Amino acid sequence: MTTPANQANAGVEDVPTIHPRSVLGRLPRYAAGKPPVVVEGLESFKLSSNENPLPPLPAVLEAIGAQTSINRYPDPMTTALRAELSGFLDVPPEDIVTGAGSLGALNQVLATFAGQNDYDAADEVIYPWRSFEAYPICVGLAGAAGVQVPLKGDSTHDLQAMLSAITDRTRVILLCTPNNPTGPILTSAEVQDFLAKVPGHIVVVIDEAYLEFVRNADAVDGLAMYRKHPNVVVLRTFSKAHGLAGLRVGYSVAQPVLTQHLRVSAVPFAVSQVAEQAAVASLKHNDQVVERVQSIVEERTRVVDGLRGLGWDIPEAEGNFIWLALGENTPEFAALADQQALSVRAFGVEGIRVSIGEPEANSRFLALCATYTRRPGVS
Structure with a gap:
């Protein structure tokens, strides 16, 4: 007896496989910054996409x-x-x-x-x-x-x-x-x-x-x-x-x-x-844009100074983000950030990029860094 399901599947094996261009199999996939994990009692902050934390003018x-x-x-x-x-x-x-x-x-x-x-x-x-x-x-x-x-x-x-x-x-x-x-x-x-x-x-x-x-x-x-x-x-x-x-x-x-x-x-x-x-x-x-950008730069300076004061070795930071060369410790640190309702951008086992966000988010990030012992610059 022929059923709707049989009809739907009839001839499927005869359909030729459609292949994309071969280059697609050799390309990495773009990984957008993930949203923060919801943690009870903590406001969540997204620091994974280098977004401006302030709304448009x-x-x-x-x-x-x-x-x-x-x-x-x-x-x-x-x-x-x-x-x-x-x-x-x-x-x-x-x-x-x-x-x-x-x-x-x-x-x-x-x-x-x-x-x-x-x-x-x-x-x-x-x-x-x-x-x-x-x-x-x-x-x-x-x-x-x-x-x-x-x-x-x-x-x-x-x-x-x-x-x-x-x-x-x-x-x-x-x-x-x-x-x-x-x-x-x-x-x-x-x-x-x-x-x-x-x-x-x-x-x-x-x-x-x-x-x-x-x-x-x-x-x-x-x-x-x-x-x-x-x-x-x-x-x-x-x-x-x-x-x-x-x-x-x-x-x-x-x-x-x-x-x-x-x-x-x-x-x-x-x-x-x-x-x-x-x-x-x-x-x-643009004068108002400049004011807002300056407020983010000042937060960046606070974060960079705070990290270096904790003994972290980080490169020059001239964007709205900082880089943590954590190597094989990258996944561990990203997981700890998740527990603090902070999403950061992890790059395999190379390091983590952290966007400069709201002051509270930046302070929570610094507090996490103060407790982490396997930081760059520590042998």
Whole structure:
């Protein structure tokens, strides 16, 4: 007797297996910061995603609420935002290409300049490691071959090793400053020296997602490099300092020799009208953004000083996060943080990134660190 179940399963064995591109099996999976564990009697805090703990500015929320035309497609050129950014950054609007966060802008760069070409060998993209965990995923999906260059012992880029890694297949080099997840910046002097030695046909991306939190006077200014070097692309975002992570709006800045191609690969309508108007409103009230960022920087200083006062050895912290090189003790510390209703971002057995959050969260984190004996810097 034929049943509905029999009918549903009939011929299943005859259906061919559908395989994804082979590269998917070789790529790591992006692991977003997990939410905190609920612990009775404790307020939970998420310190795992480098989010701004403060809500958007009131003017931004007002601009979001005023958007009623979401039944219409957004402006594909994000004209209003590029015009506002042009005045804010003192760059031509034609040099700005928007994207869904700085990650979306990065994907547009890779889709344009690196991948599988008309010959057998894939293009190569050089980047530091450990760095932003999306880099190997984005590079692989673009069809390019990633070349990971290990960080130096102080968690900074090894620029000399990155130069040595350049081959005739290199098409793009990624620099992350401050480096996520470890924290240090690149200086103007070292980047200028680096760019002078990179062949001019190679695109160099300066990822400045955390620029607004930097206080080191020697830190590189990506825009200054873009003005001097036609092969430089600067990435920035509204996700961190402006607190618009949920709206996904970022951008790249490059000279026309690059943007003429980037506009071809730009994802249509990547930035919604809600995100665009929110970003415009935030720029118009940037003085308030600066005040909020400074409050986070002050909390970062409190956390860094507190850790070092406890004897913890941590790298320079110039983003809105700090790095704990805990090695094999990483899972243990992450579990202890869970017990304190704090979610942190653990990277295997390498270390833990902890975002600077609300003052109470930061104080609880420091209290946990005061009781942990297997800290970096202790033999």
